[in-house]
Amino acid sequence: MDFDSLYSERALKMRSSEIRELLELSQKPGVISFAGGLPNPNAFPAEEIREIVNRILTEEGGKALQYGPTAGLREFREELVRYVQKQGIEASLENVFVTVGSQQALDIVGRVFIDEGDVILVGLPTYLGAINAFLAYGAKLVGVPLDQNGIKVDILEEKIKELKQKGEKIKIIYTVPTFQNPAGVELSEERRKRMLELAEEHDLLIVEDEPYEKLRFEGKALKSIKSYDSKGHVIYMATFSKILSPGFRLAYVVAEKELARKMIIAKQSMDLCTPTFTQLIAYYYIKNGYMEKHIPKIVEMYRRKRDIMLNALEEYFPPGCKWTKPRGGMFLWAELPKHISTIEMFKDAINEKVAYVHGKAFHVDGSGENTMRLNFTNPADELVEEGIRRLASVIKRRL
Numbered sequence: 001m002d003f004d005s006l007y008s009e010r011a012l013k014m015r016s017s018e019i020r021e022l023l024e025l026s027q028k029p030g031v032i033s034f035a036g037g038l039p040n041p042n043a044f045p046a047e048e049i050r051e052i053v054n055r056i057l058t059e060e061g062g063k064a065l066q067y068g069p070t071a072g073l074r075e076f077r078e079e080l081v082r083y084v085q086k087q088g089i090e091a092s093l094e095n096v097f098v099t100v101g102s103q104q105a106l107d108i109v110g111r112v113f114i115d116e117g118d119v120i121l122v123g124l125p126t127y128l129g130a131i132n133a134f135l136a137y138g139a140k141l142v143g144v145p146l147d148q149n150g151i152k153v154d155i156l157e158e159k160i161k162e163l164k165q166k167g168e169k170i171k172i173i174y175t176v177p178t179f180q181n182p183a184g185v186e187l188s189e190e191r192r193k194r195m196l197e198l199a200e201e202h203d204l205l206i207v208e209d210e211p212y213e214k215l216r217f218e219g220k221a222l223k224s225i226k227s228y229d230s231k232g233h234v235i236y237m238a239t240f241s242k243i244l245s246p247g248f249r250l251a252y253v254v255a256e257k258e259l260a261r262k263m264i265i266a267k268q269s270m271d272l273c274t275p276t277f278t279q280l281i282a283y284y285y286i287k288n289g290y291m292e293k294h295i296p297k298i299v300e301m302y303r304r305k306r307d308i309m310l311n312a313l314e315e316y317f318p319p320g321c322k323w324t325k326p327r328g329g330m331f332l333w334a335e336l337p338k339h340i341s342t343i344e345m346f347k348d349a350i351n352e353k354v355a356y357v358h359g360k361a362f363h364v365d366g367s368g369e370n371t372m373r374l375n376f377t378n379p380a381d382e383l384v385e386e387g388i389r390r391l392a393s394v395i396k397r398r399l
């Protein structure tokens, strides 16, 4: 049977996430993994969740176990409206809907806005899950370099003009402004405002994907691009995966009412509804004030792990290597001397029982072969230092 002849054009374009495959290798016994994007399991508030679940099942089990509206449970959306308003985002009920993780929200963006060949501008590097979601809808991804202040907006502007001159149809700028996955960098306030101006000038949408903004270890919180958006150019999304539980598969989108309506229609045929049970748990978690108390605990744990990793990098990594010093989030980004391929080095690392994700996976232009992403949140404290020591010895052998 020739299965290939049966696949749709779309399925033929789908790529398996390199990270998911690497994760399997990194899960071998004894391997210290900096590869995944996993929160630390000790950061999951199991006790509070148990209490809430017991109460929900006793008092409103019929609702918790039932189907719900596609946009999400009304009381949860109302709570989310209050939650985002506190962050300075102007929103009402029609602007907010719930999704099965922000990965689904990215997929919905692809389904609703992308025709074959439409351009999406992304960071170099950018989040692999977004790359794969957008590619599946035939998007043409164009990369814009970043530095420690996020996407370079002057180059972004040049690219927009250049692409328009060539007659390309640009639709979206995709950005993870705060503690970006994979580089850990933060888009400055000035660049946030400039990016919005560019979107307004050129009639583009900005997809502002913010899983990490609440995991801030230091520095002043920056306002989201959405909070400056008076004309509806920004689709903002945030997830509960990194501050509550990724197993809940719960995120939300804030978008201009008309766009939100269209995206909810697209969602109807994807899942009918987001699980009601986890929505109710998250609803009470926020409403009872647990979230506000919980986030500082995660922040403290992750700050400590970041510091252990930064100190170990200083101590063990050889000269010629550079890395970012993230002020929050879950990742840092390391750059090795140009001639070292982190793809080729991966086998040695696994033999040495340490894993990372090679940086090329996050570059839509095929560059970044000497870079890697390191997650500092998942391994136990003592393993963070030991893992960096192992990785340093693998790199030294390549030098």
Ligand SMILES: Cc1ncc(COP(=O)(O)O)c(C=O)c1O
Pocket: 037, 100, 101, 102, 103, 104, 127, 129, 176, 181, 209, 211, 239, 240, 241, 246, 249, 250, 251
């Ligand atoms: C930038 C970014 N967007 C989206 C996601 C997907 O998150 P979720 O678990 O909500 O689907 C991740 C997960 O790592 C991420 O880093």
